[in-house]
Amino acid sequence: MTTNKPNGANLGFENKLWEMADKLRGHMDAAEYKHVVLGLIFLKYISDTFEAHRKQLLQEPYADPEDRDEYLAANVFWVPPEARWEHIQAQAPQPTIGQVIDRAMEAIERENPSLKGVLPKDYSRPTLDKVRLGELVKLVGDIDLKARESGVKDPLGRVYEYFLGRFAAAEGKGGGEFYTPQCVVQLLVEMIEPYRGRVYDPCCGSGGMFVQSEKFVEAHGGKLGDIAIYGQESNPTTWRLAKMNLAIRRIDADLGPYAADTFFEDLHKDLKADFILANPPFNMSDWGGERLTEDPRWKYGVPPANNANQDMNLALACSGLLSLSRSEFFKN
Incomplete structure (x- = not known):
């Protein structure tokens, strides 16, 4: 069909x-x-x-x-x-x-x-x-x-x-490490409505969140450049896919000069983003949480050091910049 x-x-x-x-x-x-x-x-x-x-x-x-x-x-x-x-x-x-x-x-x-x-x-x-x-x-x-x-x-x-x-x-x-299904990405973008401002994805994969954000802006009468794109990706191969994916769409983005793990090498420490989009590595059971117990980004509490599936705080704390707590998120 x-x-x-x-x-x-x-x-x-x-x-x-x-x-x-x-x-x-x-x-x-x-x-x-x-x-x-x-x-x-x-x-x-x-x-x-x-x-x-x-x-x-x-x-x-x-x-x-x-x-x-x-x-x-x-x-x-x-x-x-x-x-x-x-x-x-x-x-x-x-x-x-x-x-x-x-x-x-x-x-x-x-x-x-x-x-x-x-x-x-x-x-x-x-x-x-x-x-x-x-x-x-x-x-x-x-x-x-x-x-x-x-x-x-x-x-x-x-x-x-x-x-x-x-x-x-x-x-x-393994494909989930570089690609989030388009329907999920579209839902996330529609929820946060990034009409204008700075959009950040701390584990951006191949950049689908950014592509969909630009589509959202254009669909609502905006233009390319109304949002500023920031992100990073820990896998070097996936980072290269993201760079190509955004270039083919003529989307300017700051993904850092190289691939880096957001947890241990934050490439955007001074960024104050207006919108955060992320599909974090929930299934990562050994992500090094014991080394980050004092990290200032844990605004809503320290996530468990074993499996990230046990707490949604990981999604919220990936950037440390989200404005909604878990209870506020579900209430809204």
Whole structure:
């Protein structure tokens, strides 16, 4: 059955792409394969955005379409020639396609400091089937065409988000470490109504809370930038997913310069947030609580040192900035 979305998209579009991509997975684990697929989608996104701005510059009499500063001034990632999608797709049938993609990722990170250390760069590894990789490049390259056929807006953003959810489901329990189901995220955002201000997630996973918050703002007549995004993530791989997820949505965010555990290395000590969104690690039975008994963030009491499931205080105390106590939360 086809499910219509407010922006005109339908789930049949994303699902067909997922089925095609999943067929190319072979014997690779979903946890490993997601970085292959999502990295290519990101590469396609920034190349498309670059090309769209390049076409605009070609129409301007005094603009230089190969001037890096022209793109930085418009908040567009500069994509060097060897990293542009047209070049990548032309090399897709070659056995060296893995090396071509790795060089493209390295070039993008080199030219865009905010992406340093974020992009996957192991497409040339011997265990990755280069024939399947070439076919996957073609599939990602066809997303725009399939989107037009289905009437889908923001195709790359939608596909990235949808694939995150499907990879989380494929990974089972482990997938919950980087992805919270969209329906749960949407409910949380609707409850706190972040129209304007500073939004913080102390264990942000792949950044779904932030994406949904921006969608909420736009759905209520606001614009990108009405909220300021802050967060951090302890898993380095997931931190990189979040950086890509937000970049593909053109959402500026301060996720810290690296991955870090909120409990033991708070990267936003001076932040006074207006809204807190979090899906804390409830099932973590050994989270080091005995080392944090005197932590000033325990405004509503010290959570148990064994399993966080025993007390909701952990959710409230992750940031130390929430204004509602447990009783007030449930009363409201």
